[in-house]
Amino acid sequence: MKLALLCSRIRVEEKLLIAELDRRGVAYDRIDDGELALRFDRRNFDYDTVFERSISFGRTLYTLQTLESWGVRCVNAANVVATCGDKALTHIALERAGVPLPKTALAFTPESALAAIEELGYPAVIKPVVGSWGRMVARVNDRDAAEAVLEDRATLGSWQQQIFYIQELIRKPGRDIRAFVVGDEPICAIYRTSDHWITNTARGGKASNCPVSGAVGEIALQAAKAVGGGILAVDLVEDHDGRLLVIEVNHTMEFRNSIDTTGVNIPGRMVDFVIENSELRIENFQSDSTSVVPAPASSPSALEATA
Amino acid sequence: MSTTATAPAHQTVLCTECGGNVRVPSDVMVGEILACPDCGAELEVQTVTPTLTVELAPEVQEDWGE
Numbered sequence: 001m002k003l004a005l006l007c008s009r010i011r012v013e014e015k016l017l018i019a020e021l022d023r024r025g026v027a028y029d030r031i032d033d034g035e036l037a038l039r040f041d042r043r044n045f046d047y048d049t050v051f052e053r054s055i056s057f058g059r060t061l062y063t064l065q066t067l068e069s070w071g072v073r074c075v076n077a078a079n080v081v082a083t084c085g086d087k088a089l090t091h092i093a094l095e096r097a098g099v100p101l102p103k104t105a106l107a108f109t110p111e112s113a114l115a116a117i118e119e120l121g122y123p124a125v126i127k128p129v130v131g132s133w134g135r136m137v138a139r140v141n142d143r144d145a146a147e148a149v150l151e152d153r154a155t156l157g158s159w160q161q162q163i164f165y166i167q168e169l170i171r172k173p174g175r176d177i178r179a180f181v182v183g184d185e186p187i188c189a190i191y192r193t194s195d196h197w198i199t200n201t202a203r204g205g206k207a208s209n210c211p212v213s214g215a216v217g218e219i220a221l222q223a224a225k226a227v228g229g230g231i232l233a234v235d236l237v238e239d240h241d242g243r244l245l246v247i248e249v250n251h252t253m254e255f256r257n258s259i260d261t262t263g264v265n266i267p268g269r270m271v272d273f274v275i276e277n278s279e280l281r282i283e284n285f286q287s288d289s290t291s292v293v294p295a296p297a298s299s300p301s302a303l304e305a306t307a
Numbered sequence: 308m309s310t311t312a313t314a315p316a317h318q319t320v321l322c323t324e325c326g327g328n329v330r331v332p333s334d335v336m337v338g339e340i341l342a343c344p345d346c347g348a349e350l351e352v353q354t355v356t357p358t359l360t361v362e363l364a365p366e367v368q369e370d371w372g373e
Contacts, residue, residue, distance in 0.1 A: 010338035132372015243342040250373045
């Protein structure tokens with residue numbers, strides 16, 4: 001049995017995962033998606049399981065769909081990546097499962113998008129269906145701003161940027177929540193606090209431990225299952241009534257500074273899941289995913305680094 | 308256009324943009340990104356052995372993320 005670790009850039013996260021693979025004695029090869037040339041006539045991929053960690057949604061999506069059609073087990077699965085990589089498809093899956101969500105509209109022209117925004121009310125948020133790290137997410141406070149953003153997207157954007165995914169702005173209490181789900185378990189969560197309305201840690205949000213018991217864990221697990229399950233990071237916000245709403249689900253989650261913050265060995269849990277859900281069997285393998293990290297930080301001072 | 312630079316030692320590598328010294332971690336891997344402290348350029352490690360080489364990393368693409 002052979003494992004491939006599908007990567008492009010090597011982030012801190014990939015180095016941590018490689019260390020956990022090495023620590024468990026797992027035989028694997030690192031596959032650079034930039035070097036792949038998949039031959040449909042020869043099925044030139046000599047691995048049984050792929051652990052996807054590519055930074056590119058497009059490369060990951062097509063690679064996993066191809067490999068699954070060849071019988072390769074993929075973690076996460078191709079359909080999970082396809083859903084999570086597109087905010088509109090994620091929304092559809094979450095809504096179907098009854099996951100609490102912000103009021104949202106989907107429109108395809110600047111005119112219909114503007115009408116939807118006016119109906120939702122200002123401020124509203126316009127998001128690209130594909131993208132991450134808070135890029136291209138625009139808060140519009142009035143009609144002038146909405147018209148400007150929509151005009152820019154219609155004129156300069158790719159066809160995907162002209163799929164207008166529009167949400168009500170949730171008046172969150174200066175923070176949102178990221179919950180990490182591995183398989184059937186919400187393993188930990190962090191608050192991401194920022195003075196800016198975008199609280200992504202990639203945009204400077206600060207991380208602190210968030211108890212994952214109770215509603216946070218329950219809703220995160222519900223969301224993870226709704227998109228197909230696996231190794232997932234669920235982003236949630238609290239509205240002014242304290243209700244939890246799911247914003248998105250990430251399929252190639254970043255977690256570098258959530259380890260010390262939560263006290264949970266996130267990469268260890270991820271690698272354990274890959275091993276347990278593939279046909280890989282490591283001699284003398286023992287899950288040790290609850291070990292080796294310090295106690296959770298008690299203050300929101302741990303800075304989640306830009307990724 | 309990207310160029311390559313050769314590390315004088317495995318502790319630092321020369322920035323391909325400004326020639327500054329960029330520190331290299333001891334566990335450096337191919338594909339890792341190193342940031343130049345002088346000019347802020349992101350450099351992608353191309354080879355580690357026999358010589359450590361870097362190139363200017365590609366710009367962030369629309370579909371990149373988590």
